[in-house]
Amino acid sequence: MFPDHLLDKLNDEQLAAVTLPDEPALILAGAGSGKTRVLTTRIAWLIQQGRVSPSGILAVTFTNKAAKEMLARLGAMLPINLRGMWIGTFHGLCNRFLRAHHRDAGLPQTFQILDSADQLSAIKRLLKGLNVDDQKYPAKNLQHFINNCKEEGLRAEKTPAHDPQSRKFVELYEEYDRQCQREGVVDFAELLLRSYEVLLANEPLREHYQRRFRHILVDEFQDTNNLQYKWLKLLGRQASVFAVGDDDQSIYAFRGANVGNMAAFERDFRVQHLIKLEQNYRSYSNILDCANELIANNGNRLGKNLRTTRGHGEPVRIYESMTDQQEAQWLVDEAQNLIAGGKSRSEIAVLYRSNAQSRVIESALFKAGIPYRVYGGLRFFERAEIKHALAYLRLMENPHDDTAFLRVVNFPARGIGARSMEQLSDIARERQCSLHQAVPYLSGKAGKTIGDFVTMVDGLRFETAGLRLPEAVDQMLETSGLRAHYRAEKEGQERLENLDELVNAAANFISDDGMVSGIAGAKGFGLSGSEQAALAEGAGFDATGGGQGDAGFGADGLAAGGGADGLASDGGPAIADGAIALVPDADGVLDLPIPPLAAFLAHASLEAGDNQAEAGQDAMQLMTVHAAKGLEFDVVFLTGLEEGLFPHENAAAETSGLEEERRLMYVAITRARERLYISHAQTRMLHGQTRYNVRSRFLGELPEGCCKWLTPRISGYAAQQAGSVKAGWKRDWKESRSTGWEELGEYDAKAARRADIPDTGGGPVPGWVQKQQASDAGLRLGQSVRHAKFGEGVVTNIEGSGSDARAQINFRSAGSKWLALSVAKLEPL
Numbered sequence: 138m139f140p141d142h143l144l145d146k147l148n149d150e151q152l153a154a155v156t157l158p159d160e161p162a163l164i165l166a167g168a169g170s171g172k173t174r175v176l177t178t179r180i181a182w183l184i185q186q187g188r189v190s191p192s193g194i195l196a197v198t199f200t201n202k203a204a205k206e207m208l209a210r211l212g213a214m215l216p217i218n219l220r221g222m223w224i225g226t227f228h229g230l231c232n233r234f235l236r237a238h239h240r241d242a243g244l245p246q247t248f249q250i251l252d253s254a255d256q257l258s259a260i261k262r263l264l265k266g267l268n269v270d271d272q273k274y275p276a277k278n279l280q281h282f283i284n285n286c287k288e289e290g291l292r293a294e295k296t297p298a299h300d301p302q303s304r305k306f307v308e309l310y311e312e313y314d315r316q317c318q319r320e321g322v323v324d325f326a327e328l329l330l331r332s333y334e335v336l337l338a339n340e341p342l343r344e345h346y347q348r349r350f351r352h353i354l355v356d357e358f359q360d361t362n363n364l365q366y367k368w369l370k371l372l373g374r375q376a377s378v379f380a381v382g383d384d385d386q387s388i389y390a391f392r393g394a395n396v397g398n399m400a401a402f403e404r405d406f407r408v409q410h411l412i413k414l415e416q417n418y419r420s421y422s423n424i425l426d427c428a429n430e431l432i433a434n435n436g437n438r439l440g441k442n443l444r445t446t447r448g449h450g451e452p453v454r455i456y457e458s459m460t461d462q463q464e465a466q467w468l469v470d471e472a473q474n475l476i477a478g479g480k481s482r483s484e485i486a487v488l489y490r491s492n493a494q495s496r497v498i499e500s501a502l503f504k505a506g507i508p509y510r511v512y513g514g515l516r517f518f519e520r521a522e523i524k525h526a527l528a529y530l531r532l533m534e535n536p537h538d539d540t541a542f543l544r545v546v547n548f549p550a551r552g553i554g555a556r557s558m559e560q561l562s563d564i565a566r567e568r569q570c571s572l573h574q575a576v577p578y579l580s581g582k583a584g585k586t587i588g589d590f591v592t593m594v595d596g597l598r599f600e601t602a603g604l605r606l607p608e609a610v611d612q613m614l615e616t617s618g619l620r621a622h623y624r625a626e627k628e629g630q631e632r633l634e635n636l637d638e639l640v641n642a643a644a645n646f647i648s649d650d651g652m653v654s655g656i657a658g659a660k661g662f663g664l665s666g667s668e669q670a671a672l673a674e675g676a677g678f679d680a681t682g683g684g685q686g687d688a689g690f691g692a693d694g695l696a697a698g699g700g701a702d703g704l705a706s707d708g709g710p711a712i713a714d715g716a717i718a719l720v721p722d723a724d725g726v727l728d729l730p731i732p733p734l735a736a737f738l739a740h741a742s743l744e745a746g747d748n749q750a751e752a753g754q755d756a757m758q759l760m761t762v763h764a765a766k767g768l769e770f771d772v773v774f775l776t777g778l779e780e781g782l783f784p785h786e787n788a789a790a791e792t793s794g795l796e797e798e799r800r801l802m803y804v805a806i807t808r809a810r811e812r813l814y815i816s817h818a819q820t821r822m823l824h825g826q827t828r829y830n831v832r833s834r835f836l837g838e839l840p841e842g843c844c845k846w847l848t849p850r851i852s853g854y855a856a857q858q859a860g861s862v863k864a865g866w867k868r869d870w871k872e873s874r875s876t877g878w879e880e881l882g883e884y885d886a887k888a889a890r891r892a893d894i895p896d897t898g899g900g901p902v903p904g905w906v907q908k909q910q911a912s913d914a915g916l917r918l919g920q921s922v923r924h925a926k927f928g929e930g931v932v933t934n935i936e937g938s939g940s941d942a943r944a945q946i947n948f949r950s951a952g953s954k955w956l957a958l959s960v961a962k963l964e965p966l
């Protein structure tokens with residue numbers, strides 16, 4: 138029986154969405170309105186009602202973390218096994234698909250995944266090998282070009298090129314693909330494009346999956362890119378596609394996401410049901426009002442309202458520090474108080490716009506002894522020593538992986554010089570083979586030393602064949618000399634610990650009962666022997682999900698993905714450690730699992746590993762705002778609210794960029810359930826430079842009545858505009874067109890004193906005057922202007938008055954400049 142109370146808790150619109158008939162539907166709703174909850178409950182409801190079996194469901198989430206959480210919630214709702222359900226990110230799902238159909242895709246089953254750093258180094262290597270001038274064709278630009286093409290679904294031969302520069306790019310794109318194919322590696326965008334192409338080209342396979350996936354559910358739909366959308370269209374031709382999204386949270390346009398997919402979806406799928414959810418269940422209204430007022434500054438919105446019944450809650454706390462270090466220290470002190478008051482650490486999140494900000498915060502947390510976990514950023518699996526270790530593992534798995542070969546052939550140092558490697562590369566190029574295959578043709582001392590390296594790796598592959606995964610990793614660390622290398626290094630202790638942690642990660646990946654789990658939170662879903670038996674018998678739920686058609690694919694089977702391939706599908710099918718077992722899925726179809734090492738390596742590429750706190754330990758959560766999408770926390774610290782940082786300087790010059798930054802700010806604010814802190818620092822060390830910062834314009838867009846300043850606001854016009862003028866007033870200020878600022882409500886001298894501003898008895902304070910002068914000059918913060926010489930820009934600060942008035946303008950091409958308003962002729966746009 139479906140537990141009724143799960144439906145009881147839903148409001149009318151949510152209930153309608155959960156129980157919609159099997160037709161395409163779009164749920165459009167703001168943050169915290171229960172979109173993800175509705176999607177998850179719908180899956181449970183569909184299965185429980187017998188409308189579909191778990192294997193007939195394909196659910197797409199935005200992060201692995203979200204997939205895990207969804208799976209855990211489903212597990213709590215449904216007392217059945219969810220094996221056979223495909224749930225994960227687009228990348229994770231495509232990885233699973235390609236493993237299962239690697240032959241159709243023309244890939245080795247153990248293909249390796251290149252993350253973006255690996256991809257960049259593969260491109261650099263390509264350019265070097267082809268003697269391409271990297272000034273003229275920078276590797277990074279080529280990387281962007283290739284990824285953009287792939288995300289548009291374009292192969293090199295189909296990519297239009299009208300000038301010599303783009304023709305060269307196209308040619309290099311083709312070469313790059315050839316190199317990847319030769320080495321058996323696949324980049325992130327390729328995962329999607331390749332599986333799309335396989336589906337397109339292979340009719341029986343396509344029909345099989347179209348029949349199988351009766352229900353496709355997509356969370357965070359606003360951030361799908363064009364290729365993902367095409368993939369969905371292809372796969373979902375016969376399915377009920379259920380998409381949930383929020384245009385105000387579209388924050389990946391810079392990576393090709395297309396919010397226009399929402400409108401396209403409505404049209405292409407002939408959506409019958411468009412449901413809006415307007416009640417926010419997450420946040421108190423002070424937090425929600427901040428988010429609503431902020432986002433109202435954006436144009437082109439689809440338009441939604443959000444209301445909450447949770448009451449006002451506490452005001453949003455705003456803090457200004459002198460330096461970034463002081464900001465971090467304050468944050469740690471506040472967090473410590475909260476923790477001492479009983480708040481669990483995992484309910485406290487620290488968000489930042491840019492990864493580089495985390496270092497100072499991490500160091501303050503470390504000093505205070507507070508466990509924390511960083512999501513994204515320099516992830517565990519991206520650290521240099523871990524990448525070295527993974528390169529050895531990759532070579533053990535696939536000796537032709539040239540990227541891995543080059544990374545460790547001389548690490549630890551073996552006296553192999555650049556010249557020897559060039560010789561080897563030349564041979565490989567001539568013979569169109571991998572570096573590994575080229576070694577026997579290399580003569581002399583170089584041939585001997587590199588030959589020894591190859592023998593060592595080949596020996597490792599052989600010796601570890603019968604070992605459990607963690608033991609194999611351990612042995613590799615010894616034999617390769619990696620451990621010895623870091624042991625000898627003066628500051629190598631932390632790196633050694635990380636290497637040990639890799640052994641632990643391998644051990645966790647293979648769970649206690651010898652099954653691949655890869656997902657801590659989903660271990661409970663691992664199958665015991667008796668469960669497998671039960672499943673093989675059909676386990677008592679309606680197998681309508683295309684079970685019949687599956688039989689035809691028994692040979693290739695379905696990937697036994699689970700945690701193994703970075704998907705949170707089901708905590709892992711039963712892959713006996715070290716052995717390969719065939720296990721029937723819910724439809725009785727045999728799964729062909731991939732070997733544990735290959736699975737582990739795929740997991741390392743796809744999963745944002747984290748290592749700072751031990752698994753299961755209660756730890757504070759650190760992440761970029763991008764990574765926080767879809768998540769929620771009792772307490773959120775949102776740091777670094779400074780012009781140039783947030784909104785980011787690369788984005789602020791253009792309206793579309795600025796609006797995306799504002800949506801990002803909207804996402805950040807709406808992560809908080811109970812308490813939100815926003816902070817900014819007057820100076821900050823970033824990328825080795827001290828920056829003198831102006832407070833972010835976004836602070837000025839928050840309703841004053843919902844905020845409380847923890848520090849006096851004294852710096853510059855922006856500060857007064859945002860705060861101290863108004864702090865003396867108990868109630869709101871309202872901007873009136875005719876008079877500039879207009880005071881409302883009753884003057885509160887005590888509040889003025891508390892906020893440390895001059896007690897003027899309610900008379901005008903300097904900010905008021907300045908505001909008027911700024912209005913006289915026809916300028917406001919955030920306004921776009923044109924200068925005869927510098928071109929277009931955005932006003933980021935205004936200071937002084939009368940003939941002294943000056944404005945800081947961030948020009949699109951000329952950068953940031955202070956201009957005297959009495960002299961500079963600025964034309965408002």
Ligand code: ATP
Pocket residue numbers: 146147148151166167168169170171172173174175383386417418419766767768769807
């Ligand atoms: P986002 O846009 O940030 O992804 P969302 O729309 O997906 O947000 P959810 O994460 O599903 O929102 O829900 C927000 C919070 O509100 C969750 O804690 C969820 O459990 C809770 N919630 C949703 N609907 C209800 C309800 N009907 N009753 C009580 N709590 C609810």
Ligand code: MG
Pocket residue numbers: 172173174356767
């Ligand atoms: Mg959500």
